[in-house]
Amino acid sequence: MQTSMNATTAHANMLTSFAASQLSGEGVIPGDKSMSHRALMLGSLAIGTTKVTGLLRGADVLSTLSAMQALGVEILDGDDGDITITGVGTFGLRAPSEPLDLGNAGTGVRLLMGLVAGQPITATFTGDDSLSKRPMRRITDPLELMGPEISVSEGGLLPVTITGTDTPLAVDYTPKVASAQIKSAILLAAINARGTTIIREPHISRDHTESMLRHFGVEISQEIADDGQHIVSMAGEQSLKAADILVPRDPSSAAFAMVAALITEGSDITLPAIGMNPQRTGLITTLIEMGGDITISNERVEGGEPIADLRIRSSTLKGITVPAERAASMIDEYPILSVAAAIAEGSTYMPGIAELRVKETDRISVTADGLRANGVDVSETEDSMTVIGNRDAITGGAIIDSCHDHRIAMSFLTLGMVSKVPITVSNIETIATSFPGFADLMNGLGADIRAGNYEAAS
Ligand code: S3P
Numbered sequence: 001m002q003t004s005m006n007a008t009t010a011h012a013n014m015l016t017s018f019a020a021s022q023l024s025g026e027g028v029i030p031g032d033k034s035m036s037h038r039a040l041m042l043g044s045l046a047i048g049t050t051k052v053t054g055l056l057r058g059a060d061v062l063s064t065l066s067a068m069q070a071l072g073v074e075i076l077d078g079d080d081g082d083i084t085i086t087g088v089g090t091f092g093l094r095a096p097s098e099p100l101d102l103g104n105a106g107t108g109v110r111l112l113m114g115l116v117a118g119q120p121i122t123a124t125f126t127g128d129d130s131l132s133k134r135p136m137r138r139i140t141d142p143l144e145l146m147g148p149e150i151s152v153s154e155g156g157l158l159p160v161t162i163t164g165t166d167t168p169l170a171v172d173y174t175p176k177v178a179s180a181q182i183k184s185a186i187l188l189a190a191i192n193a194r195g196t197t198i199i200r201e202p203h204i205s206r207d208h209t210e211s212m213l214r215h216f217g218v219e220i221s222q223e224i225a226d227d228g229q230h231i232v233s234m235a236g237e238q239s240l241k242a243a244d245i246l247v248p249r250d251p252s253s254a255a256f257a258m259v260a261a262l263i264t265e266g267s268d269i270t271l272p273a274i275g276m277n278p279q280r281t282g283l284i285t286t287l288i289e290m291g292g293d294i295t296i297s298n299e300r301v302e303g304g305e306p307i308a309d310l311r312i313r314s315s316t317l318k319g320i321t322v323p324a325e326r327a328a329s330m331i332d333e334y335p336i337l338s339v340a341a342a343i344a345e346g347s348t349y350m351p352g353i354a355e356l357r358v359k360e361t362d363r364i365s366v367t368a369d370g371l372r373a374n375g376v377d378v379s380e381t382e383d384s385m386t387v388i389g390n391r392d393a394i395t396g397g398a399i400i401d402s403c404h405d406h407r408i409a410m411s412f413l414t415l416g417m418v419s420k421v422p423i424t425v426s427n428i429e430t431i432a433t434s435f436p437g438f439a440d441l442m443n444g445l446g447a448d449i450r451a452g453n454y455e456a457a458s
Contacts, residue, residue: 017416048242114185282330324352
């Protein structure tokens with residue numbers, strides 16, 4: 001009894017990807033996760049009512065939505081699929097009666113810490129097992145300089161408790177890494193600061209917070225210095241005026257369908273209205289350099305962000321060196337790039353990716369181990385990975401533990417589409433954090449992803 005119950009439970013949490021013959025048709029990718037978190041937070045701080053169209057209904061974003069409600073903001077989910085936020089202004093948040101549990105949402109918890117740091121309220125932040133292992137000092141260190149009281153658990157981990165201040169100090173801060181989460185947390189705390197806050201990133205990270213603040217009427221400047229440093233400057237004590245938001249479709253989710261179509265012979269798919277913010281398109285640039293047949297058309301700006309339609313046809317890919325400076329613009333795409341690299345001719349060298357070691361899991365080692373288990377030759381250093389491409393070597397057949405990392409799960413299910421023996425991925429529940437409906441969407445394009453392990457799915 002015990003055995004069969006365990007087996008059933010385990011199978012329920014697994015997906016198996018069988019070889020796909022060819023992918024075709026149109027894939028409607030869900031809304032952008034980064035933009036969805038920010039829309040909920042900034043809409044809450046605005047004066048007036050903000051309508052959000054295209055919000056990602058992923059578990060991470062829903063955690064942020066619940067947290068904003070617990071902070072006293074009225075957020076309604078309309079029948080038309082739009083979200084309506086009644087903003088409370090920059091000082092209107094209420095202390096939550098319970099700890100804010102952000103689940104798996106790294107961006108949610110880190111940006112919210114910034115938000116609370118600049119408000120006269122106390123909140124405790126918690127998360128799931130994966131989030132509870134991720135470093136928080138990179139956020140709390142700069143926030144502490146701004147005046148709030150912060151207690152961080154041993155090892156710099158969650159739970160974190162912040163008693164914010166209504167008079168935060170402006171800072172001039174130079175983070176060690178280009179991280180949109182660090183930058184955004186500081187900016188959110190700085191909205192109520194007296195004086196101008198300056199953040200000097202080593203190079204530009206995704207700038208959705210800056211664009212969206214501007215969309216809400218905030219004056220904020222961005223400048224790239226000769227040495228590549230990205231300098232963001234914002235005077236505090238500004239108010240946000242409600243403004244409707246259209247969330248573009250997520251380029252980081254589109255990445256899986258793109259690579260699947262490139263590596264599956266005979267494929268030809270289109271992905272309409274994908275976000276094309278230049279700080280998010282590093283993977284597209286890289287895949288085109290590898291020989292990928294990707295056509296970008298109908299480029300337009302909607303809701304202040306560039307979007308475009310993509311057409312992807314299967315291609316013979318070749319290995320390349322991915323410039324380290326490009327890492328920030330494709331930081332979440334290295335696991336799926338590694339899948340493309342495994343099929344490419346020659347080796348693909350990915351330097352400057354130490355940040356991958358502190359994502360939902362250590363994405364360098366989990367990707368490298370998973371590829372090796374499926375017959376791919378991979379080497380890694382502390383801050384780089386090299387994949388030796390060879391389509392014929394991909395045996396498949398391994399059971400990959402996603403380690404509760406959505407992008408690892410989706411990457412190996414994509415690899416299964418071209419491997420000799422199907423690939424099973426366990427702990428797939430976190431796919432819903434960023435890409436609910438992933439398997440259905442891919443199957444609609446022609447993939448063959450089935451519930452359960454190999455035996456159960458066959
Ligand atoms: C995100 C920033 C990135 C990225 C994460 C989303 C954001 O993290 O990995 O998935 O929305 O700001 P870092 O800013 O820490 O690189």
